[in-house]
Amino acid sequence: NILALDIGGTTAKCSLIADGKVDIKTDYYIERNERTAGYPLLVPVVDIVEIGNGGGSIAWVDEYKKLHVGPKSAGAEPGPVSYGRGGTKPTTTDANLALGRINPNFFCGGQLKADVEGVNKALQSVGNELGATKEEVARGIVRVANNNMVNALKLVSVNRGYHPRDFCLLAFGGGGAMHACALAKEFGMKKVIIP
Numbered sequence: 001n002i003l004a005l006d007i008g009g010t011t012a013k014c015s016l017i018a019d020g021k022v023d024i025k026t027d028y029y030i031e032r033n034e035r036t037a038g039y040p041l042l043v044p045v046v047d048i049v050e051i052g053n054g055g056g057s058i059a060w061v062d063e064y065k066k067l068h069v070g071p072k073s074a075g076a077e078p079g080p081v082s083y084g085r086g087g088t089k090p091t092t093t094d095a096n097l098a099l100g101r102i103n104p105n106f107f108c109g110g111q112l113k114a115d116v117e118g119v120n121k122a123l124q125s126v127g128n129e130l131g132a133t134k135e136e137v138a139r140g141i142v143r144v145a146n147n148n149m150v151n152a153l154k155l156v157s158v159n160r161g162y163h164p165r166d167f168c169l170l171a172f173g174g175g176g177a178m179h180a181c182a183l184a185k186e187f188g189m190k191k192v193i194i195p
Contacts, residue, residue, distance in 0.1 A: 001167040002193075003153055005183070007175035010054045010073040012149050015046055016156045016167070023047040023160070049155045053148040055093040055175045056080055059141045061129040067137070069144045081122045082107065084115035090122040092175065095141035098123055098134065101178050146182050153183065165189055 002017040016023060028045045032038025052071025056079060059069050069092060078086040080093040096102045098119055107114035123134035130137065157164045164187035171180035177194045184192045 002170045003157060003164055003167045003189075004170045004172075005149065005153065005176060005180070006173040007149070007171070007179060008054045008173045009056045010052065010075065011050050012053045012152060012173075012175075013048050013050045014149075014152050014156050015048045016160065016162060018162060018167075047156065049152045051148055051152045053092070053145055053152070054173075055096075056091050057145065058089045058091055059095070059126055059137070059144070060089070061126060065130060067126070067130060067140050067144055069141055069148060081118045082114045082116070083112060084118065087118075088122060090119065090126055090137070090141065092141060092145045094119045094122060095138040095145075096175075096178055098138040099142065101142075142179075142182075146179055146186070149179060149183055150186050153187070163187075168193055170195070 001019065004015045004017065006013045024044045025047045026042060026044055028041045029038035030041055052073060053069060054073065056073040056075055057070035058072045058074055059067060061067055074080050074087045074091050080091040081087045082094050082097050097104060097114055104114040104116055120134055123137045127134050127137045153164060167189065168191035169180055169184045169189050170193045171177060172195055180192045180194060
């Protein structure tokens with residue numbers, strides 16, 4: 001029994017495997033959003049839920065001073081502020097870097113020099129809107145991102161009659177390991193697998 005979670009750069013995808021069986025659906029839609037009904041894909045597909053909540057998902061503040069993460073993404077270009085390629089809005093990756101969950105001295109496998117100063121400025125910019133410190137903003141971004149992923153995991157489990165505590169969480173992708181334990185704790189899951 002596995003709840004699978006893939007956290008990449010722009011999205012988080014999740015699916016459920018119960019008693020060794022993957023759920024297959026025939027009513028899957030692509031390009032569905034709040035403005036269009038999307039296009040039906042009338043072929044068998046693995047049942048997954050995908051949300052705009054990856055490492056590059058941008059944090060923003062609405063008119064009511066509420067913090068959000070995603071669905072807009074910094075993408076690969078310019079990428080998160082920490083990439084040092086011109087991004088100006090903080091992302092989940094930037095928040096994880098600021099909180100010390102990503103090693104700035106071995107950023108992107110040592111291939112990029114993390115723009116820590118840029119990240120601090122971007123976080124403080126959001127902090128100014130919220131009346132919060134950059135550290136509080138970074139923690140808030142991770143908390144909101146985690147809550148978004150909890151809701152996605154509920155869609156493939158609770159909404160289908162399963163309780164996540166009866167499953168182990170298999171987390172992968174670039175951000176899977178950083179968020180897996182907090183998500184598992186939220187559901188009372190006993191085991192996390194990081195391949």
